[in-house]
Amino acid sequence: MKNKIFLKIGAVFVFIVCVYLSFIIFVISPKVTKYLVDFETNQVKQQLDKVSTIIASREEQLNEFKTLKERDYRQKIREISYLAYNIASSYNEMFKEGLYTKEKATNSALSIISKIEYGHDDYIYVINTKGEVLYHPTKEYIGQNIYNLKDSKGKIFIPTVIKNSIEEKETYTRYSWEKPNSKATSDKLVHSIYFEPFDMIISSAVYDSHIEIEIEAQKDKTIKKLRPLIDSLLSKENSYIYILDKNYNIIMHPNKELLKDSSESFEKAISFKSFENAYKNGKVWEYSWNKNNIDDKKLAWIKYNDFFEWYIVSSVYKKDLEKKADEIDSLIINLSVILLLVLMSIAILFVQKLLRPIEVLTKNAELVKNGNLNARADINSDDELGVLASHFNRMLDYIQENTRSLEEKITERTMQIRTKLYYDELTGLKNRESLTQDLRKDDMVALTFIDINNFDDINELYGFEIGNEVLIKVMEVLKDFSLENELELYRVAGDIFALKDTNIGNFIRYEQLLSEIHEIFGKEFTVDSLGIDLFLSVSLGVSISQNDSIKSANIALKKAKQMGYKTMVYNKEIDTKENIKKMMHWKDKIKYAIDNDKVVPFFQPIFDKNENLIKYETLMRIKDDVDGKVHYLSPGNFFDVAIKTKQYFKLNQIVIKKAFDNIDTIGKMVSVNISFSDILNLDFMDFIEREVRVLTKEQREKIVFEILESDFISDHKVLDEFILTYRKKGIKFAIDDFGTGYSNFTHVLNIKPEYIKIDGSLIKDIDKNQTSYEMVKSIIDFCKSLKIIVVVEFIHNETVYKILQDLGADEYQGFYLGEPAPLF
Numbered sequence: 001m002k003n004k005i006f007l008k009i010g011a012v013f014v015f016i017v018c019v020y021l022s023f024i025i026f027v028i029s030p031k032v033t034k035y036l037v038d039f040e041t042n043q044v045k046q047q048l049d050k051v052s053t054i055i056a057s058r059e060e061q062l063n064e065f066k067t068l069k070e071r072d073y074r075q076k077i078r079e080i081s082y083l084a085y086n087i088a089s090s091y092n093e094m095f096k097e098g099l100y101t102k103e104k105a106t107n108s109a110l111s112i113i114s115k116i117e118y119g120h121d122d123y124i125y126v127i128n129t130k131g132e133v134l135y136h137p138t139k140e141y142i143g144q145n146i147y148n149l150k151d152s153k154g155k156i157f158i159p160t161v162i163k164n165s166i167e168e169k170e171t172y173t174r175y176s177w178e179k180p181n182s183k184a185t186s187d188k189l190v191h192s193i194y195f196e197p198f199d200m201i202i203s204s205a206v207y208d209s210h211i212e213i214e215i216e217a218q219k220d221k222t223i224k225k226l227r228p229l230i231d232s233l234l235s236k237e238n239s240y241i242y243i244l245d246k247n248y249n250i251i252m253h254p255n256k257e258l259l260k261d262s263s264e265s266f267e268k269a270i271s272f273k274s275f276e277n278a279y280k281n282g283k284v285w286e287y288s289w290n291k292n293n294i295d296d297k298k299l300a301w302i303k304y305n306d307f308f309e310w311y312i313v314s315s316v317y318k319k320d321l322e323k324k325a326d327e328i329d330s331l332i333i334n335l336s337v338i339l340l341l342v343l344m345s346i347a348i349l350f351v352q353k354l355l356r357p358i359e360v361l362t363k364n365a366e367l368v369k370n371g372n373l374n375a376r377a378d379i380n381s382d383d384e385l386g387v388l389a390s391h392f393n394r395m396l397d398y399i400q401e402n403t404r405s406l407e408e409k410i411t412e413r414t415m416q417i418r419t420k421l422y423y424d425e426l427t428g429l430k431n432r433e434s435l436t437q438d439l440r441k442d443d444m445v446a447l448t449f450i451d452i453n454n455f456d457d458i459n460e461l462y463g464f465e466i467g468n469e470v471l472i473k474v475m476e477v478l479k480d481f482s483l484e485n486e487l488e489l490y491r492v493a494g495d496i497f498a499l500k501d502t503n504i505g506n507f508i509r510y511e512q513l514l515s516e517i518h519e520i521f522g523k524e525f526t527v528d529s530l531g532i533d534l535f536l537s538v539s540l541g542v543s544i545s546q547n548d549s550i551k552s553a554n555i556a557l558k559k560a561k562q563m564g565y566k567t568m569v570y571n572k573e574i575d576t577k578e579n580i581k582k583m584m585h586w587k588d589k590i591k592y593a594i595d596n597d598k599v600v601p602f603f604q605p606i607f608d609k610n611e612n613l614i615k616y617e618t619l620m621r622i623k624d625d626v627d628g629k630v631h632y633l634s635p636g637n638f639f640d641v642a643i644k645t646k647q648y649f650k651l652n653q654i655v656i657k658k659a660f661d662n663i664d665t666i667g668k669m670v671s672v673n674i675s676f677s678d679i680l681n682l683d684f685m686d687f688i689e690r691e692v693r694v695l696t697k698e699q700r701e702k703i704v705f706e707i708l709e710s711d712f713i714s715d716h717k718v719l720d721e722f723i724l725t726y727r728k729k730g731i732k733f734a735i736d737d738f739g740t741g742y743s744n745f746t747h748v749l750n751i752k753p754e755y756i757k758i759d760g761s762l763i764k765d766i767d768k769n770q771t772s773y774e775m776v777k778s779i780i781d782f783c784k785s786l787k788i789i790v791v792v793e794f795i796h797n798e799t800v801y802k803i804l805q806d807l808g809a810d811e812y813q814g815f816y817l818g819e820p821a822p823l824f
Contacts (some may be wrong), residue, residue, distance in 0.1 A: 016343045016346070023339070024339075040316065040320070041299075041316075043239070044239045044299075044301065044314050044315070044316045045301055045314065047239065047241055047314050048241065048301050048303060048312060048313075048314035051241055051243075051312055051314075052303045052305070052312055055305050055308060055310065055312065056305065058222050058225075059305065059307040059308070061222065062215070062218060062219055062222055062307070065215065065218050066211070066215050069211050069214055069215065070189075070211060073189060073206050073210070073211060074172065074189065074191070076118070076206065077122075077189065077190070077191040077204040077205060077206050078170070078191045078204075080116065080118055080124060080191075080204035081124075081170070081191045081192070081193045081202050081203065081204045082193065083116060084113045084116060084124060084126075084202045084204070085193050085195055085202055087109050087112045087113055088109040088113070088195045088197075088198055088200065088202070089195070090109075091105040091106070091108050091109040091112075092105060092109075092195075092197045092198065095197075102198075105198075106134075106198045106200070109198065110126060110134055110135045113126060113135060113202070114135055114137075118204075119206060119210065120210070121179050121180045121207065122204070122205055122206045122207065122210075123136075123137045123180070123204075123205065124137075124202065124203065124204045124205075125137070125141075125203055125205075126200050126201065126202050126203070127146065127158070127161075127162075127200070127201050127203070128199050128200055128201070129162055129166065129194075129199055129201065130145065130147065131145050131146055131147025131148075131149075131158050131159075131162065132144070132145050132146075133145075133146055134200055137180070138180070146158055147159065147162075151175040151176045151177055152176035152177055152178060152185040153175075153176045155175060155176070157173060157175040160173060161173050161190070161192050161201065161203065162201060164192070165192045165193060165194040165201045166194050169193065169194055170191065170192065170193040170194070171191075171192050171193075172189065172190065172191055172192075173189075173190045173192060174187055174188065174189055174190070175187070175188060175190070176188070177205075177207075179207060179209075184209075186207045186208055186209040187207070187208040188205045188206065188207055188208065189205065189206050189208065190203050190204070190205040191203065191204050191205075223308070227252065239314065239315060239316035239317075239320075240254045240314075240315065241312065241313065241314045241315070242254070242313050242315070243310050243311065243312050243313070244310065244311040244313065245309060245310060245311075246309040246310075246311075248275075248311075251310060274286075274287060275287075275302070275311075278300075278302060279302045279304065279311070284299050284300070284301060285299070285300040285301070285302060285313075286298070286299055286300075286318075287300070289315075289317075296317050296318070296319060297317070297318040297319070298315050298316065298317055298318060299315065299316055299317075299318050300313050300314065300315035300316075301313070301314050301315075376393050420771050420774060420775050421433055421739070421775065422434040422437070424490075424491040425771050426468055426471060426472070426491075427471065427472060427475040427491050429475060429479075429489055429490055429491045429497075430488075430489075430490045430491075431490065431491060431492065432490070432492040432493070432550075434490065435490045435492060435498055435500065435550065436550065438488070438500065439500070439549050439550065442500075442502050444502065444545055445500060445501070445502055445543075445545065445549050446500075446501040446502075446510060446542070446543070446544045446545070447498060447499070447500055447501075447542070447543045447544075447549040447550065447552075447553045448498065448499045448501075448513075448514070448517070448540055448541070448542050448543075448553065449492070449496055449497075449498050449540065449541040449542075449553045449554060449556070449557040450478070450496065450497045450498070450499065450517065450538050450539075450540055451495060451496045451538060451539045451540075451541070451557055451561065452470075452474065452495040452496075452536055452537075452538055453536070453537045453538060453539055453561075454537075455467065455470075455494070455495035458470055458534070462527075462530065465529075466527060466529065466530060469527055469528070469529060470525060470527065470534065470536075471491075471495065473525050473526070473527075474497070474525070474536070475489075475491065475497070477520055477525075478497055478499070478520070481516070481517070481520060482499055485501075485513060485516075486501075486503055487499045487500065487501050488500040488501075488502075492550075496557075498553070499517075501513075510542075510544065514540055514542065514567050517538070517540060518538070518540075518566060518567075521536050521537055521538050537566075538566075539557060539560045539561050539565070539566065539567075539568075540557070540560065540566065540567040540568070541553045541554060541555070541556035541557025541558070541559070541560055541568055541570070542556055542567065542568065542569040542570060543556060543569075543570045544569065544570070546570060552570040553570065555570055556568040556569060556570035582641070583641050583644065583645070586637070586638045586641040586642075587641055587645045587647070589622070589624070589638065590622070590638055590641065590642055590645070590647045590651065591647070593622045593623070593624075594647070594650055594651070594654065598622055598623040598624070599620070599621075599622060599623075599651055599654040599655060600621045600622070600623050600632065600658075600822055601618050601619070601620065601621070601655045601658045601659050601822070602618075602619045602620075602621045602632070602820035602821060602822055603616035603617065603618060603619070603666070603670070603820060603821065603822070603823050604616060604617045604619060604813060604818060604819065604820040604821075605813070605817065605818035606671075606791065606811050606812065606813045607811065607812050607813075607817055607818075608810070608811055608812075609805070609810065613668065613818075614668065614669065614811065615668050615669030615670065615671065615704070615811075616666065616668055616669070616670050616671070616823070617670075617671045617673075617706070617813065618655060618656070618659045618670055618671060618672045618673070619634075619635075619820045620634075620635050620651060620652070620655045621633060621634060621820075622637075622638065649678065649681055649683065649684050652673075652674075652678065652684070653684065653687050655672070656672050656687075656688075656691065657687075657691060659672055660691050660695060660699075660703075662823070662824050663695070663699050663702055663703070664699070665823070665824050666823055666824075668702070669702045669703075669704060670702060670703060670704070671703075671704035671705070671706050671734060672703070672704070672705060672706065673706045673708060673736065674688075674705050674706065674707060674708075675707075675708045676707070676708065676719065679718060679719060679722050680718065688726075692726065692729055692731070697730055700729055700730035700731055701730045701732075703730075703731050703732070704731070704732045704733065704734050704754070704755065705726065705731055705732070705733050705734070706733075706734045706735075706736040706755075706757065707719070707723075707733060707734070707735055707736060707753075708736050708737055716750075719751075720750065720751060723751050723753075732754040732755070733751070733753040733754055733755070734753055734754065734755035734756065734757055734791065735748065735753045735755070735756045735757065736757045737757065737759040737760075738756045738757060738758055738759060738779065739758050739759040739761075739762050739775060739776070739779055748786070748788075752786065752788070753788060754788070754789060755788065755789045755790075755791050755811075756779070756783050756788050756789070756790055756791070757791040757792075757793055758776055758779055758780075758790065758791070758792050758793070758809075760793050760794030761794075762775055762776050763776065763792055763793065763794040763795065763800065763804070763814075764794050764796065764800075766800055766803055766804070767797075767799045767800055767803055773803070776792075776804075776807060777807055780807050780808055780809060784808065789810045789811060790808075790809045790810045790811070791809070791810065791811040791812075791813060792804045792809045792811070792812055792813070792814075793813040793814055794813075794814050795812055795813065795814025795815075795816045795817055796814055796815055796816050797816055798816065800814075800816070801814075801816060801817070
């Protein structure tokens, strides 16, 4: 045995030495050299990228400034036009009252309008629909017909102004015109508005040159602010950055003396030709530079900014890059010593391993006992212990393979359910649930709901198959549009699609995107199966950067359809007043119910397979007296308000306490609903602790806590601790609303609830929707494999009841079997 061991040790030692020498010669030395050179090079490039990014960000700010200025000027001249329009309206009222003749009213209005002044050389003028000038600051134009007048570029523009003003009431036009008291010409932006009673078109204008002057001034300010910021980044330990203008004059350089030099003196030190070749070809620029009276080779990388017309150059001395490589030898020696020590340690450990196989088997057996099936006895000897270790490993392989197979089946079934849950079956697009999930990951979102108008008419006229064909055609068109504009497309309802935009840059031109959507639906849609063309129109509801994008977009869409608008962008005024009024009403009603013992628990019966009543679910109601008649209000009327006004926890406490106090009177098991927000509420948890403490062991065994699975559970550890704590006290647990929202099959495996209640949205149309049927079947099979009791709710007719019995559900609940009612 000793000879074999020594031979093994010798063979291992020779192998280690060979590996060591090969590693040093073929791996460490070249890799370290390359790594250091690449690292320094990347540092230089990163500095270049950083400065380029700063300059580019200022360029974006200037472009935004230009856009805002143009918008301000458009608004300014529009206000001037409307000022004149209001003057004309005033005199028209005087004409209607008989105070003036129409001619006198018109002339009086023109007289007042002529006194309007704004800007330096901007002005207002008035024409009629025939092109005759009614007023112009240049007197020679008054009375002339300028219908065919050309601008400075030879373009006839008056017919367009007249046509658009009449058709659209107000319009913007751009043409080139000579400035007053000057021969200089400039493009003008003109706002025109048609005042029909006097047959006059009022136009106010501004010259583009005014905007350009402000932009240039802003550009100069930006450069002044940019200079100290860039100066702070110019110089690093082994490299620095400098900036040249388009004429190769030095704009910025760590050496301030060079800023005084012209491009001619700079060219004496470097070759502009080699500089241009390197930039155009995207290559590294290599040149010589005097450092401490010695010409040293330098390497440089170049970028160009079109807006500022600057060359940005990041450079480093070549010898500084190579200097690191010279230190490799000493680094290799140090690494060699460390590696040799490591290898010697490994050799010692290996000997210990050979001499202690029994200890290895014992430790591995202990690991397996503690649940670690990855443990393996790494013993490859040819003695009895080697055979024992081999059988030990095979046994673990068999156990682990069976475990892995079960996990894969569960994972596969989970993926099938998730696919049905988050994707639309007809179009293959993500559905509303996916949209809800995705919106939680985004901060700035623009969401557009697209509703096909009168789509029900298509279904009624041609049938649902043709309707589905039309939906697929619309999906294909919108999908192309979403790809072109980097948007994400969803189908959120029957004939409603959604476009999600997380690109902040698009928000500025979002009005254009909406117009393009309407243009898409201005074309015919061909129905291949019928050989006909359909014209479709859509209504758009838009939410931009709202807290609840889906709700906001939906409100905007409903408002657009109510008002007959093509597009409606959500703003808080749409629903704020109505919501405030509704909230105050329900807030007072809830407070009155709490103060006057009007909060009443209702109990809906739950039956087993043999139709035996086995337990109740506790539901919340508010007793309301209207004209002497008693009504019971369900949470659908007041739940949202209760949450927002912090009254929900008190309501829930009252219902739970009354259920607990009457548990013996009820005589059956009772389930109560607890949300994850309840669990996070310390006051609520103190209340639950107090109430459970006074229950007897027999009473606790009748209680089921239903955890709302549709809640957003931010910390599963908190939920797990809550379940563990109260399960020890005898309380049972159910996962409610399972199958939608945040269904987490893996978490179910961990907490193993006694019951799972399948969400009613999957049950209500299970007799009509194959996807719902398959999902419910999958959940029931999943629960049976884990011996979890399945409860199905929302049973509203006999057909649904029979289907669920055939699928093998354990317990049943719904209005078909029994409605909620008070028990005491």
